[in-house]
Amino acid sequence: MTNPIKKCLFPAAGYGTRFLPATKATPKEMLPVLTKPLIQYGVEEALAAGIENMAIVTGRGKRAIEDHFDISYELEHQIKGTSKEHYLTEIRSVITKCTFSYTRQIEMKGLGHAILCGENLIGDQPFAVLLADDLCDSSSKGVLSQMVDLYKKYHCSIVAIEEIPKEDTNKYGVIAGNEIEPGIFMVKDMVEKPEPEVAPSNLAIIGRYILTPDIFDIIRETKPGKGGEIQITDALLTQARKGMVLAYKFEGQRFDCGSIDGFVKATNYFYDKSIKDDKKQEKKDNGKK
Ligand code: UTP
Numbered sequence: 001m002t003n004p005i006k007k008c009l010f011p012a013a014g015y016g017t018r019f020l021p022a023t024k025a026t027p028k029e030m031l032p033v034l035t036k037p038l039i040q041y042g043v044e045e046a047l048a049a050g051i052e053n054m055a056i057v058t059g060r061g062k063r064a065i066e067d068h069f070d071i072s073y074e075l076e077h078q079i080k081g082t083s084k085e086h087y088l089t090e091i092r093s094v095i096t097k098c099t100f101s102y103t104r105q106i107e108m109k110g111l112g113h114a115i116l117c118g119e120n121l122i123g124d125q126p127f128a129v130l131l132a133d134d135l136c137d138s139s140s141k142g143v144l145s146q147m148v149d150l151y152k153k154y155h156c157s158i159v160a161i162e163e164i165p166k167e168d169t170n171k172y173g174v175i176a177g178n179e180i181e182p183g184i185f186m187v188k189d190m191v192e193k194p195e196p197e198v199a200p201s202n203l204a205i206i207g208r209y210i211l212t213p214d215i216f217d218i219i220r221e222t223k224p225g226k227g228g229e230i231q232i233t234d235a236l237l238t239q240a241r242k243g244m245v246l247a248y249k250f251e252g253q254r255f256d257c258g259s260i261d262g263f264v265k266a267t268n269y270f271y272d273k274s275i276k277d278d279k280k281q282e283k284k285d286n287g288k289k
Contacts, residue, residue, distance in 0.1 A: 004155075005148050005210060006053055008046040008128040009121070010039065011114035013059035013105035016133075018259060027062045028258070029132045033266050034274060036090070038257055039065060042132040043094055049144035051128060054100050055121035057114050069100045110229025115211070116219045124213045126151065129232075131207025135266050137273075138252025143208050146250055150184070151210045156244040157236060160208035161185070162254060169199035173233035175247045176200035183249035187240040192226040192233040203247065205233065206254050215239060 016028025023031075029039035043054055058065060068091070079085050105117045115129060128144055136143045147158050161175060170193045177185035189200045209232070218235045225231040239245050255269065256262030 003050040003148060005049070005051055005126055005128050005151060007055055007122055007125070008043075008049075008051045008053070008130055008144070009115060009118040010042060010054060010056045010130055010132060011105075011111055011118070012039065012062060012065060012132060013057050013108060013114050013117075015059075015108065016258070019263075025061065027058075027065055029062075030064050030068065031257070031263070033135060033257065033263070034270050035087075037068060038135060039132040040068070040091065040094065041135055042130045043069070043098065044090075045136065045142045045144050046128060046130060047094065047097055048142045049128070049148045051144070051148075052098050054098050055118050055127075056100060056102050057105050057118050058102055059105050059108065066100070066102060069095055069098070071095065108229075110224070110227070110231055112219045112222055112230035112232040112235050115232055116216060116230070119216045122213065126155075126210060126212050129207075129209040129211060133256070133258035134207030135255045135257045136206075136208070136250070136252055137255075137269070138250070140251065143250045143252055143254075147208060147210050147248060150246065150248055154244070154246055155212075156246060157212050157215065157239055158210045158246045158248055159187075159205045159236065160250045161203045161205055161247045162249065164202055164204040166196050166199065166202045169194050169196050169202065169204065172204035172206075173231070173236075174199045174201060175203050175205060177247055180246075185247040185249075187236070187245040187247050190233050190237040190240065190245075192231045203249075205247070206250075208250070212239075218242075 012029045016023035019028055030037040101121045103117055103121055105114050143160055150158055173192050174194055175187050176189040177187045180186050218238050222230055222235045225234045236245055255266035257266050
């Protein structure tokens with residue numbers, strides 16, 4: 001079956017204030033975990049899900065993202081034929097496999113608004129949304145690949161969720177619903193950043209979505225909610241009431257790289273993983289000799 005999800009939208013217009021002063025002149029999405037910027041991990045996850053068209057919603061001061069997904073002729077010239085050339089292998093491969101399109105969110109009016117800004121880049125088709133500051137890793141299929149598989153079965157909007165400590169509900173969109181299959185919930189309620197006492201559950205939405213295009217009209221009609229921002233959570237609740245929205249407990253791990261704690265945890269995790277991979281490779285190479 002061909003992939004029904006052809007495009008992935010990356011809302012990347014936020015200021016990243018929690019990482020100031022690092023994010024004063026550098027987009028948060030360009031902060032590296034080891035040697036790779038957050039947004040490249042996201043693009044690679046989308047590619048692994050069979051999505052080749054990346055639509056990025058940027059803002060002022062985010063030009064480094066466009067430059068990253070382009071060829072740097074000077075650098076290519078300098079590095080060609082040297083022992084350092086392999087450092088560019090991954091990014092070269094990403095650039096040749098994907099197309100990138102960009103639009104700007106002029107005013108930061110919330111995630112729902114950022115997604116609406118991407119409408120012209122997406123058109124009238126279901127699409128994925130990936131927040132690059134939520135860095136995910138799984139031992140089998142990537143989180144977006146898992147969600148694309150689910151979309152092929154249910155043909156409706158899907159949000160990725162994970163269980164969080166109850167005291168953290170006021171940092172997330174939180175869902176309530178009926179479990180129709182293990183780990184798959186039909187959404188009945190959705191609240192943006194509820195206090196723990198009133199949260200409908202401890203199932204929090206993380207930065208992976210598949211949305212059907214009727215969401216754009218719904219966002220247009222959605223009034224500013226929590227924090228005076230246009231919240232995708234509010235629009236999705238409307239969509240759930242009109243039809244069906246699923247919440248999916250993904251397999252794998254997520255790191256909240258929008259927070260310092262999550263960013264450090266991700267760095268340690270990927271560093272340990274890279275050491276293990278290097279050792280495995282070494283063993284393999286020795287075996288060949
Ligand atoms: P966050 O609120 O976590 O990101 O938004 P932020 O505002 O950049 O970070 P802090 O809180 O100031 O440190 C979640 C995602 O939604 C995007 C952000 O870029 C981030 O990827 N976003 C949010 C937008 O693109 N536009 C908005 O108006 C709001």
